[in-house]
Structure formats: structure tokens, C-alpha cells
Amino acid sequence: MPVTIxxxxxxxxxxxxxxxxxxxxxxxxxxxxxxxxxxxxxxxLKKGELPKSYQGEILVPFSPESLLSGxxxxxxxxNVLFYKRTFKVPSNFIKDKTILHxxxxxxxxxxxxxxxxVGTHRGGYVPFSFDxxxxxxxxxxxxxxxxxxxxDQAYGAKGKQKLKAGNIWYTPQSGIxxxxxxxxxxxxxxxxxxIIPDIDNDKVKIIAKTTxxxxxxxxxxxNNCIANGKEENKDGIIEINISLKDYELWSPENPKLYxxxxxxxxxxxxxxxxxxxxxxxxDEKGIRRLMLNNKPYFHTGVLDQGYWSDGKLTPPSDQxxxxxxxxxxxxxxxxxRKHIKIEPLRFYYHCDRLGMLVWQDMVNGGEKYNPxxxxxxxxxxxxxxxxxxxxxxxxxxxxxxxxxxxTETTVNHLKNxxxxxxxVPFNEGxxxxxxxxxxxxxxxxxxxxxxxxxxxxxxxxxGDFVSKHIYFTPIYVPKDDRCYLLSEFGGFSKxxxxxxxxxxxxxxxxxxxxxxxxxxxxxxxxTKRIIQNIPKGLSACVYTQLSDVEEEINGLITYDRKxxxxxxxxxxxxxxEVKKQLNK
Numbered sequence: 001m002p003v004t005i006x007x008x009x010x011x012x013x014x015x016x017x018x019x020x021x022x023x024x025x026x027x028x029x030x031x032x033x034x035x036x037x038x039x040x041x042x043x044x045l046k047k048g049e050l051p052k053s054y055q056g057e058i059l060v061p062f063s064p065e066s067l068l069s070g071x072x073x074x075x076x077x078x079n080v081l082f083y084k085r086t087f088k089v090p091s092n093f094i095k096d097k098t099i100l101h102x103x104x105x106x107x108x109x110x111x112x113x114x115x116x117x118v119g120t121h122r123g124g125y126v127p128f129s130f131d132x133x134x135x136x137x138x139x140x141x142x143x144x145x146x147x148x149x150x151x152d153q154a155y156g157a158k159g160k161q162k163l164k165a166g167n168i169w170y171t172p173q174s175g176i177x178x179x180x181x182x183x184x185x186x187x188x189x190x191x192x193x194x195i196i197p198d199i200d201n202d203k204v205k206i207i208a209k210t211t212x213x214x215x216x217x218x219x220x221x222x223n224n225c226i227a228n229g230k231e232e233n234k235d236g237i238i239e240i241n242i243s244l245k246d247y248e249l250w251s252p253e254n255p256k257l258y259x260x261x262x263x264x265x266x267x268x269x270x271x272x273x274x275x276x277x278x279x280x281x282x283d284e285k286g287i288r289r290l291m292l293n294n295k296p297y298f299h300t301g302v303l304d305q306g307y308w309s310d311g312k313l314t315p316p317s318d319q320x321x322x323x324x325x326x327x328x329x330x331x332x333x334x335x336x337r338k339h340i341k342i343e344p345l346r347f348y349y350h351c352d353r354l355g356m357l358v359w360q361d362m363v364n365g366g367e368k369y370n371p372x373x374x375x376x377x378x379x380x381x382x383x384x385x386x387x388x389x390x391x392x393x394x395x396x397x398x399x400x401x402x403x404x405x406x407t408e409t410t411v412n413h414l415k416n417x418x419x420x421x422x423x424v425p426f427n428e429g430x431x432x433x434x435x436x437x438x439x440x441x442x443x444x445x446x447x448x449x450x451x452x453x454x455x456x457x458x459x460x461x462x463g464d465f466v467s468k469h470i471y472f473t474p475i476y477v478p479k480d481d482r483c484y485l486l487s488e489f490g491g492f493s494k495x496x497x498x499x500x501x502x503x504x505x506x507x508x509x510x511x512x513x514x515x516x517x518x519x520x521x522x523x524x525x526x527t528k529r530i531i532q533n534i535p536k537g538l539s540a541c542v543y544t545q546l547s548d549v550e551e552e553i554n555g556l557i558t559y560d561r562k563x564x565x566x567x568x569x570x571x572x573x574x575x576x577e578v579k580k581q582l583n584k
Contacts, residue, residue, distance in 0.1 A: 103178025155399030332575025366431030
């Protein structure tokens with residue numbers, strides 16, 4: 001076993017007693033809100049055992065395996081993780097309907113309120129909620145959870161988690177790892193909201209689910225109403241199309257957002273949107289390019305696993321997410337590939353308002369992966385049809401159905417995020433199956449964004465993109481009429497003494513001993529491999545990666561976010577040169 005160190009991030013001491021107390025849903029926000037983060041009682045027992053007493057306190061929303069939870073114990077597949085806490089509800093909080101929200105619980109859970117079953121859920125990365133109208137009461141209430149997590153021993157979504165962690169696979173997480181919260185609503189509350197900007201026709205479409213007979217919508221710019229609309233209900237759906245004049249387009253260089261206010265007779269919610277368009281089209285030379293607002297736009301980004309040294313899957317704080325995004329902007333990047341993880345909605349809100357494109361991966365699942373399929377043969381240029389389920393660890397029909405459900409849930413959950421430019425359903429063959437059909441499904445759900453069906457390899461030669469991961473071989477743009485994405489590259493590493501999770505076992509594609517050598521290598525990489533290929537058709541590049549993660553030391557910053565390994569001004573200069581190439 002390698003020696004590991006529990007690294008405190010630079011945010012450890014500012015987490016507070018109620019972490020992530022900010023309102024968790026910025027694009028459907030109302031006054032009703034009770035945050036249930038904070039200290040809960042916990043117990044980890046063998047399956048079949050019930051807690052006679054609890055073993056201590058855990059700081060929610062951090063998983064028990066994390067440093068910030070205060071527990072630092074592993075939940076194995078034969079364990080049950082029990083949670084309990086009491087909380088008070090003001091008498092004026094309860095309205096016609098009360099909803100209990102969970103941002104993320106890994107993996108399967110049963111929820112109880114005041115000793116009554118609320119419901120169950122499976123899936124460790126997608127949000128879910130329960131109607132607790134008949135169970136909630138003014139004054140003291142008690143909530144309990146029972147959680148099990150097979151990690152990588154079953155077909156469910158697992159991301160980068162593995163019981164035998166190492167190299168590119170990380171310490172497993174279990175239980176609650178996202179904000180728990182409640183809201184109470186009037187009977188005519190807006191239960192769902194879809195915002196569709198249309199710059200080609202100078203309008204924005206608002207679709208709301210509500211029982212209200214009418215809905216009024218106001219669009220505001222710096223608190224000044226610039227447009228409004230009102231429509232009547234048709235079978236529980238109200239659709240309003242609002243024309244806009246003299247508006248500003250959203251882009252990373254100009255992240256202009258407009259506020260929304262939506263009112264039924266008894267419900268008022270606020271939201272926001274940006275006027276932008278993502279597409280693929282030909283440039284003046286006939287090369288297929290990524291487009292932003294109908295113009296060629298080069299995506300220069302980083303791979304972001306979303307792991308933290310003390311919070312694991314859970315960011316230590318809202319400010320921690322802001323600082324990561326702003327640092328990348330200061331380095332000249334305009335895109336983040338959110339890799340195999342779904343972040344809190346506030347992450348996307350900060351990308352929206354700061355101006356950072358997001359490529360959103362779906363979270364991989366499936367049974368045990370075959371190394372020949374996901375690692376060895378792809379390097380030899382051998383691709384397989386992804387209808388051969390056995391090769392990709394996708395024999396389970398229930399597992400395939402669960403992935404489809406979670407993909408649909410993810411798209412609906414994040415559909416209004418201004419910054420999300422790309423959906424990425426599969427990465428390097430991990431749990432891949434029927435990618436053409438999955439891509440068509442996503443396109444039907446959301447025709448406003450681009451889709452990279454198979455990032456890395458096992459290309460089924462459909463869709464808009466050639467998407468390659470190149471770490472060891474020369475980078476060149478092949479003859480293909482599709483848009484060419486370098487969706488992973490780089491991975492250059494540098495040890496940072498005192499800031500590494502595993503000082504005795506490290507992983508990186510190329511290791512450099514000094515900052516000077518690392519910067520020289522990065523300069524050569526961008527100059528010789530990226531910049532020279534853009535005129536030939538390269539339309540995006542994703543550098544691996546934002547931060548070190550456990551044994552991986554190939555981040556631009558350390559796992560604890562305390563050391564920036566590369567001069568930000570150097571990266572900014574390189575990225576500025578990258579962006580200029582489309583104009584040549």
C-alpha cells in the first residue's frame with residue numbers, strides 16, 4: 001500500500017458549521033428555503049445490522065471517506081451507512097406542498113421522515129426529491145437515511161471511483177455528498193422551467209410547468225424591465241415567446257446575463273439566461289468548426305475531474321469553485337471539460353456569470369471493464385462496435401436502462417445552464433453502448449447544444465466530431481469531413497513536495513523535475529502541436545488537467561490548491577496565440 005497524506009485544501013478552515021449554505025438552485029429560486037447541511041449522526045454497520053446507537057457526527061454534505069466529513073472511514077459494499085438528524089421547521093414555512101431535495105447521494109438510499117418512509121433512490125450523481133407534504137410538521141422533525149454503495153462492484157454510475165484506487169482511479173465516496181434542502185410551495189408553484197434563447201430570431205422562449213391559469217414573465221437588465229409577456233395555461237404547460245431588441249450576446253469574453261422574474265398568482269421565482277448559440281458549421285475555408293453565435297470559436301480548455309484533497313467529490317465551499325474558474329480564465333482558457341462528474345448547480349452559475357464554456361460528461365457506469373477494450377487496443381487504432389455489450393461491460397439491461405435514465409435526468413437538470421456548450425455521453429469506452437442511439441436521444445432532448453458521442457476512441461463514425469485523446473503520439477488532423485476535437489492531451493507532471501497525496505507512488509504521462517522544465521515543455525507542446533494544427537482543422541483542445549488528483553500529479557495546480565505549478569501569464573500568452581489562429 002502506498003503512503004498517503006490527508007491534505008487540507010486552502011479552504012479547509014473556512015468551511016464553517018453549515019457548508020454550502022448558499023441557495024442551491026440559481027435558475028429557479030424562490031424565498032422558501034431550509035438548508036439541512038451541517039452535523040448529522042452517522043453509523044457504518046454490516047448489512048443486516050441496525051444501529052443501537054450512532055458512532056459519531058458527520059459534516060454533511062461531505063462523504064464519510066473525506067477529511068472534511070470528520071469521519072474518514074470507507075463504506076464497503078457489504079456495509080450500510082446510517083444518517084440521522086433532527087431539525088426545526090417554523091410554523092409559517094409550511095404551505096400547500098413541501099419538497100425535500102437531495103443534490104447527490106451515492107449510491108442507493110432509503111429516506112425516512114418522522115419514522116415514515118419517504119421514498120428510495122438509486123444513482124450516485126443525479127439529484128432527486130420527494131414530496132413530504134403529508135409527513136412534515138411545524139416544530140421538531142427527524143430525518144434518517146440508510147445508504148448502500150457497491151462502488152465498482154455493480155453496474156451503476158461510478159465515475160473515477162474504485163475500491164482498489166490507484167493511478168487514474170480514485171478513493172471511493174459514499175453517502176450524502178451534495179446539499180440537502182427543503183422548500184414549501186403554493187399549489188400553483190412553477191415545478192419546472194425551460195429557457196431557450198434564439199439569437200437567429202431575436203427571441204427567448206420560456207416554458208413553465210404549473211397549474212396556474214396564467215403566467216407573467218419579466219426580463220430585466222440591471223433591474224430595468226426590458227421586455228415581458230403573459231400567457232394562459234394549456235394542459236399544465238405555459239409557453240411564452242418574448243422578442244428582444246438591442247440585446248448583448250453571451251460569450252466568455254462578454255458573459256452578459258439577463259434576469260427573469262416569473263409569477264403565478266401565489267408563486268414568484270427568479271432566474272436568468274444568456275443569449276447565445278452553439279453549433280457546428282463550415283468556416284470560410286470549408287473546414288467544419290465549432291461555432292459560437294454563428295462564428296468560428298476555438299475552445300481552449302482543461303480537463304476538470306472536480307476532486308478536492310479534503311472534500312473529495314464535494315468542493316469545500318462556493319468560493320473554492322469560483323477561484324478554480326477565475327484562475328483558468330486568468331490563464332487564458334475559455335472552456336472546462338467537466339470530466340465524469342456532475343457539479344452543484346452553483347458551479348455552472350459561476351461559469352455562466354464569469355464566462356467559461358463547459359463540456360459536460362455523463363457519468364460512466366457498467367460492469368468490470370476489459371483492459372483490451374478501454375486501454376490497449378485503442379492505442380493501436382482498433383475500434384469496436386459498441387453494440388457488443390460484453391466488450392464494454394454493458395451486459396446488464398438494467399444497467400443500460402439506468403444510464404439512459406441518468407442521462408435524461410442530467411440533461412434536464414442542467415438544460416438552462418448558459419455555459420454548457422457540449423454533452424459528452426461516453427469517454428474512452430468506459431461503459432459505452434449504443435452511442436449513436438444515445439446521441440440521437442440527447443439531441444432530441446436538447447437540440448441547442450453540440451454532442452461529442454465518443455470522446456477518445458471507439459468512434460462509431462457518426463455525428464459531428466472526430467474526438468481524440470493523444471498523450472504519446474504526434475498530434476495531427478486527419479482527413480475527415482467532421483469537426484476535429486483534441487478532447488484530451490498533455491498530462492505533463494511535476495512533483496510538489498509537501499503537497500502530494502502519495503509521495504511514494506505518483507502517476508503522470510511525462511514527469512518534469514522543475515517548473516522551468518515543465519514550462520518549456522508546455523510551450524513546445526502548444527506551439528508545435530496545437531497552434532500549427534488549428535489552420536488544418538483543429539477546433540478544440542482539452543489539456544489534462546486542472547489539478548492533481550490523488551496519485552495523479554499532472555495538474556496545473558496541486559491537489560490542495562496551494563501551489564500553482566505554471567506561471568499563469570505564460571499560459572495566457574499561449575492561449576492568446578491559440579485563439580488568434582482562427583483569424584489567420
